[in-house]
Amino acid sequence: MKKALFLLMAASIALPAVALCADLEYFQVYKPREGMTADEIMQIEYFVKYTKFAHDIDLRGKAYFVDKSGYVRERQTLRQRITLGRVSDGMAYKDLNMFTAPAQVKGLSILTWTYLDPKKQSDIWMWIPSLKKIRKVSQAQGDDSFMGGDFTVEDITTRKFEDETYTFLRNENFKGYACEFDKQVYFKDAPCFVIEARPKKSPWYYSRRVLWVDKNTGGAVYEEMYDPNEKLFRTFFKNFVIYNVNGREYPTQVLLECKDLRTGHRSVIVNSDIVYDQGLSEDLFSERALIQSRW
Amino acid sequence: MRLTLLITCCLFLGQSIALSAEGDFTLSGYLKNEIALREEGLNSDLAKLKNIVQLAGEYKINGDDLVFFTKAQYAYDAMYDLRDQYDRGQDWMGHTQRTYWLRDCYLDYTQGPWFLRLGKQQVAWGQADGITVLDRVNPVDLSEYWLQDFVDMRIPLWMANINYSPKLNANLQVLIIPDFEESTSASLYAPFTTYSYIRYEDWRKAQRDVDQNVYYPAKRFENSTFALQWSDMIGDLGYTINYLYGYYYSARNSTLFVSGNPFGGPASVWRVNRSFKRWSMYGASFNKTFTNPGPLQGITLRGDWAFYNNEPMYWGDPLIASSSGIKRWDNIFWLLGADKYVVTNWLVSFQFGQYILQHSKPGATTSQRNYIFNPFTYGAQDPVENIFSLKISTDFLNERLKPEILWSFTDDNQGRVSPKVNYEIRDNLWLTLGVHYFYGSMMDSNGQYRDQSQVYSHIKLTF
Numbered sequence: 001m002k003k004a005l006f007l008l009m010a011a012s013i014a015l016p017a018v019a020l021c022a023d024l025e026y027f028q029v030y031k032p033r034e035g036m037t038a039d040e041i042m043q044i045e046y047f048v049k050y051t052k053f054a055h056d057i058d059l060r061g062k063a064y065f066v067d068k069s070g071y072v073r074e075r076q077t078l079r080q081r082i083t084l085g086r087v088s089d090g091m092a093y094k095d096l097n098m099f100t101a102p103a104q105v106k107g108l109s110i111l112t113w114t115y116l117d118p119k120k121q122s123d124i125w126m127w128i129p130s131l132k133k134i135r136k137v138s139q140a141q142g143d144d145s146f147m148g149g150d151f152t153v154e155d156i157t158t159r160k161f162e163d164e165t166y167t168f169l170r171n172e173n174f175k176g177y178a179c180e181f182d183k184q185v186y187f188k189d190a191p192c193f194v195i196e197a198r199p200k201k202s203p204w205y206y207s208r209r210v211l212w213v214d215k216n217t218g219g220a221v222y223e224e225m226y227d228p229n230e231k232l233f234r235t236f237f238k239n240f241v242i243y244n245v246n247g248r249e250y251p252t253q254v255l256l257e258c259k260d261l262r263t264g265h266r267s268v269i270v271n272s273d274i275v276y277d278q279g280l281s282e283d284l285f286s287e288r289a290l291i292q293s294r295w
Numbered sequence: 296m297r298l299t300l301l302i303t304c305c306l307f308l309g310q311s312i313a314l315s316a317e318g319d320f321t322l323s324g325y326l327k328n329e330i331a332l333r334e335e336g337l338n339s340d341l342a343k344l345k346n347i348v349q350l351a352g353e354y355k356i357n358g359d360d361l362v363f364f365t366k367a368q369y370a371y372d373a374m375y376d377l378r379d380q381y382d383r384g385q386d387w388m389g390h391t392q393r394t395y396w397l398r399d400c401y402l403d404y405t406q407g408p409w410f411l412r413l414g415k416q417q418v419a420w421g422q423a424d425g426i427t428v429l430d431r432v433n434p435v436d437l438s439e440y441w442l443q444d445f446v447d448m449r450i451p452l453w454m455a456n457i458n459y460s461p462k463l464n465a466n467l468q469v470l471i472i473p474d475f476e477e478s479t480s481a482s483l484y485a486p487f488t489t490y491s492y493i494r495y496e497d498w499r500k501a502q503r504d505v506d507q508n509v510y511y512p513a514k515r516f517e518n519s520t521f522a523l524q525w526s527d528m529i530g531d532l533g534y535t536i537n538y539l540y541g542y543y544y545s546a547r548n549s550t551l552f553v554s555g556n557p558f559g560g561p562a563s564v565w566r567v568n569r570s571f572k573r574w575s576m577y578g579a580s581f582n583k584t585f586t587n588p589g590p591l592q593g594i595t596l597r598g599d600w601a602f603y604n605n606e607p608m609y610w611g612d613p614l615i616a617s618s619s620g621i622k623r624w625d626n627i628f629w630l631l632g633a634d635k636y637v638v639t640n641w642l643v644s645f646q647f648g649q650y651i652l653q654h655s656k657p658g659a660t661t662s663q664r665n666y667i668f669n670p671f672t673y674g675a676q677d678p679v680e681n682i683f684s685l686k687i688s689t690d691f692l693n694e695r696l697k698p699e700i701l702w703s704f705t706d707d708n709q710g711r712v713s714p715k716v717n718y719e720i721r722d723n724l725w726l727t728l729g730v731h732y733f734y735g736s737m738m739d740s741n742g743q744y745r746d747q748s749q750v751y752s753h754i755k756l757t758f
Contacts, residue, residue, distance in 0.1 A: 065693055073695075073722050102722040103323045103757030121586040121593060123531055130444040133419040133430075136533065136582035137634065138595045144640040148694025265693060283408075287526065287533065288458065288466045292403065292410060294353060294364045295323070 026085030029053045029248050032218050038166035038195050044218040045195075045211070046161045048240075048251050050093065050114075056082045056280040060273040064181070065149055068264030075147060076101035082280050085116070092116045094285035095157075098293075107295025111285060118162040127290040134290050143205040149267030150234065150258040152205075164197040164209075174212050177222055177237045181257055181268045186239050187222070191215045203228060214240060217251035235259050245276045319355035324348070324758055331751040333486060334730075342486045342749050343439075345372040351399070359405060366399040368447075375485075384484035388438060392479070395436065398451055412456040417449040418470060420524060420537055422580045422597035423630045425684060425703065426648055429537055429578045429599045432470060432522055434478040434544035440487045440744065442713075442731060450476045470522040475512055477571070478544040490672040490743040495548075502565050510570040512542050531586065537578035537601075542571040545670065547607045547621045572607040572623060593635050599648075600629040608652075609668035613675040613738065618668060624653040630682070641689045650680040674738025681706040695719040709735020709742040727753040 024030055024047050032041045051057050063075040078100055083093045095112040099105040107129040114122045121139040128135055142154035154163075176188030192212040199206065207228045211220040219240040227233045239255040252274055259266040283289070331343035351366035368391065375381045375389040401414025421429030425441065433449040441448070453474035459467045481487040483496055499505050512518040520541025527534060546569040555563035578601035585591035603626045611619040630648030637643055652667055666675040683706075688699035697717040704710025715729030730750050735742025 067693075073693075073719070103325060104719075104723070104725055104755065106323060115586070117587075119588045121584070123584055123586060130446050131419065132417055132446050132449070135424075136422070136584060136595050136597055138584055138593050138636055138642075139586075141636050141639045144636070145690075145694060148690070150693075267693075282463060283460065286460075286464045286466075288410070288460055288464075291458075291466075292405065292412075294362070294399070294403070295351070 024052070026052050026083060027055065029250065030218060032193060032213060032215055034171075034215075036193075038168040038193075041168070041193050041195060041213055041218075042164075042166045042197065042211075043161055045213050045220050048218045049220070049253075051081060051250070051252075052083055052085065052093070053248070054083060054245070054250055055277045056080070058273075058275045058278060058280065059271045062270045062272070063147055063149060064268040064270075066266050066268070073148075074102070075099060075105065080280060080284065082282055082285055084282070087116070090116045090120070094282070096285055096289065107293055109290055109293055111287070111290055112157065113285075114157075118160040122158065125287055125290060127293045129293070129295055134287055149269075150260045150265055151236070151256070151267060151269075155236065155258075163201070164199050167196040167198075169194040169196050169210070172212070174214075174222065179237065179239070179255070179257055180259075180266065181255070181270075186237070187212075187214065190221065192221065206233075217242065219251050219253065233260065233262050235261070243274065243276060250276055321353040322350070323352075324350040325755050327753060327755040329751065329753050331486075331749045333746075334748050334750055335746055341374050341378060342747070343372060343751070344374040344377065345370055349398075361405075362403040364399055364401055364403065365397075367396055368398050369396050381484050381486075384482050387482035388485045393476075395450060398446075401456075408460040410458040410460075412458075413454075415451045415453045415474075416456060417446070417451045418454075418456060418468075418522075419445070419449070420535070420578070420580070421599040422582050423599045423632065423648070424644065424646060424686070425701075426630060426646065426682065428601050428628045428630050428648065429535075429576075429580055431539060431544075431576055431601075432472075432520075434476050437478065437480040438485065438487065439481070442487075450478070452476060465527040466525075468522075468524040468526070470520070470524075472520040472522070472541065473514075473516060473518075475514075475518070475520075475542060475571075476544070477511075477546055486747050486749075487744065489670075490674075490737055491668070491670060494673050499567075504562060504564040505567060506564050507567045508569065509546065510568065512571055518542065532581060532583045534581045535579060537580070538576070539578075540575040541573065543574045543607050544571075545607075546571050547609065548618065549621065550618065572605065572621070574606050574623070575604045577602045577604065595634045596631070597634075598629070598631045600627075602627055608676075609670065609673070610665055611668060611673075613666050613668060613673060618673070619665070622667070624667070626653055627651040641687065644684075644686040644688075646682075646684040648682040650682065652676065652678050669738065669740060671740045672738050672743050674736070677707065703741075705739070705741075707735065707739050707742075709739035711741045723757045725753075725755045725757070727751075727755075 024043055030044045030047055032044050047053065058080045061077040061079055065073040078098045080096045081093055084091045092114045096109065098109040109127040111125040112122050124137050124139055126135050126137050139158065140153045142152060142158055144153045146153050146156045172192055172194050173189045174187045174192045176185045178185050192214055195211045195213060197209045197211060206225045207230060208226050210224045212222040214221045217240040219238060221238055221240060223236045224232055225234040237257045238253050240251045241254045243250045243252045254271050256269040257266065327347040329343055329345040332339050333342040347368060347370040349366065349368040354363045356363060371390045372388060375385040397415055399416055401412050401416050404411040418432040419430050420432060433452055435448050436450050452472050454470055454472040457469045480489050483492060520539065522539040525536045549568045551566045553564050553566055555561050580599045582595065582597040584595040605623040606626050607621050607623050609618045610622050628650045630646055632644065632646040634642060634644040669676045684701065684703040686699065686701045690697045695718060700714040702710065702712050712732045713729060715727055718726045720726055732748045733741045733744040735745060737743050
């Protein structure tokens with residue numbers, strides 16, 4: 001009995017207050033290095049994608065959906081995230097996304113709680129302006145479109161490191177990406193790790209992704225997605241910029257462009273007015289915050 | 296009290312604007328056209344030709360800590376001018392009534408754990424979709440039955456909405472509502488006039504003299520509605536505990552025959568007194584999403600439970616629609632809903648509820664049959680009403696095209712089927728096409744409109 005108690009105490013002392021994301025500790029800044037395995041590089045890529053290095057982030061986003069005829073639809077959002085990495089209740093981070101334009105969707109707000117356990121789905125609440133009411137909703141399926149764009153829900157919010165297996169393909173200087181949105185060429189000759197990711201779920205809407213992970217930021221600047229027939233059907237570009245916050249370098253997604261090669265439709269997300277670590281309160285990520293909606 | 300609140304809001308706003316050098320003002324609104332055609336074989340006819348304008352403004356006086364918000368709306372339905380059979384409904388149905396044009400007008404104040412919303416507003420309680428188990432804080436405008444969006448159906452009230460959060464994810468809400476508005480329904484000569492109203496009017500016309508009076512609650516503080524909601528979480532289970540005490544928003548008629556004096560005194564008269572009764576509601580709600588792996592993963596369960604204390608209800612003989620009086624019963628209304636995404640983006644939502652009257656078997660207590668009435672039709676209300684709804688929705692074309700079908704029904708073989716499609720023509724231009732198909736007996740809530748099934752279109756331009 002004494003031995004069991006001792007082991008229990010030892011285990012509780014050894015348990016960190018802040019969780020580790022696989023082998024990475026929250027609120028640290030990591031960069032991929034030469035000689036890392038595909039798994040290690042992808043752990044950093046996910047860490048960067050979900051801004052787990054920062055305590056909180058606040059940003060304005062604009063999304064553009066462009067069909068093959070060139071017709072553009074636009075959405076504006078205000079997004080906030082608090083990173084918790086808290087072992088006691090298994091909470092990884094909380095997000096609040098609010099649509100601010102156009103008027104038809106203005107006021108629609110989505111509160112998402114994401115857990116440390118990779119197998120656990122998120123808890124989601126929505127403020128629905130036409131009801132003036134909060135509704136608890138189920139997590140959308142991973143292959144559903146995110147905000148009506150060419151991104152899927154899992155591309156932006158739910159895909160986790162544990163959902164795929166990874167193979168290191170090669171080191172490569174990226175050929176550069178000609179962005180259709182602002183006509184600029186990004187990351188030309190940037191040194192990258194090329195990684196292949198295959199989903200554990202089968203059958204699934206893609207058979208594999210090939211990612212170019214920038215050695216400087218740890219972000220996947222470009223990826224190609226192949227359908228179950230091994231045909232390339234989608235490309236996804238992310239522009240990363242380093243933000244210097246209190247002497248720490250935060251790699252930040254400022255522009256995302258995704259093209260569906262089957263339909264000719266493309267989607268762009270532009271993030272601006274990005275503010276890190278301003279001490280957002282966790283109270284802002286609760287149902288109470290949603291009932292304060294006015295629109 | 297209402298005046299005091301309004302003056303306080305205005306003074307506070309005026310002072311704040313004066314103090315605030317930098318304000319953040321946002322304006323938004325829409326123009327909307329709604330057309331409905333009553334569908335009855337070859338006798339299709341116009342049932343609605345309504346134009347709505349709405350304007351909303353938000354002024355951030357001091358960041359997000361102090362914000363003023365207001366929203367005004369006006370509607371005009373030309374159908375009442377264009378169709379002779381509805382001409383006499385024009386006064387009440389043809390345009391926005393009373394003060395309903397002011398949808399919101401309040402001041403938000405946030406400081407630490409406190410959040411105050413003072414002014415005209417609506418508050419929605421509960422987890423149910425389209426069924427008001429706990430959603431009883433505001434009265435409702437049923438002039439188009441239950442077909443409008445809830446945001447347009449609730450009648451806003453002047454109130455003090457005080458919130459205090461003692462800990463993370465918990466909130467205590469206190470509502471003090473000195474304002475009073477009654478729930479309304481369609482007038483006579485309208486597509487959605489209730490069958491109970493038609494039957495009452497038939498009776499009234501058959502009498503020589505009917506003296507009708509309405510007695511509203513006196514405008515005194517003690518006649519306010521008071522309400523409380525405690526919300527919190529246990530793990531990932533969210534719950535609320537609710538309480539409301541005030542006047543029931545629907546008036547009840549008391550009918551009395553006063554014999555006249557055959558020797559030259561006053562003539563005999565039917566006296567119909569419409570008055571409002573006090574009631575209280577005790578309730579609770581919950582929601583939970585099964586997030587852990589397993590067969591239930593991805594299912595959201597939600598539920599409402601309410602105990603209506605002293606709910607005023609008509610009773611009498613439904614065959615002759617003769618109300619013998621009002622009973623104040625203790626009834627229970629509960630509802631359970633489940634939602635899940637299946638096959639990528641198909642959302643299936645199912646609800647089951649029961650409205651359980653105090654006495655499960657109303658029998659004959661006098662020589663007259665004695666049943667509780669359905670207030671919409673004066674038909675007999677089932678002792679236990681089983682209510683179901685099923686909604687399936689999805690989207691296509693990058694969420695530009697959103698079809699949805701709602702089927703709500705009860706165990707009396709009556710209900711409504713409402714398929715619709717939303718299409719985003721442009722960012723600021725949206726089209727909705729749909730059908731409301733009613734079926735069932737004239738004595739049932741939906742069945743009474745079986746001749747009012749309609750196809751409709753909405754086109755909305757936002758700015």
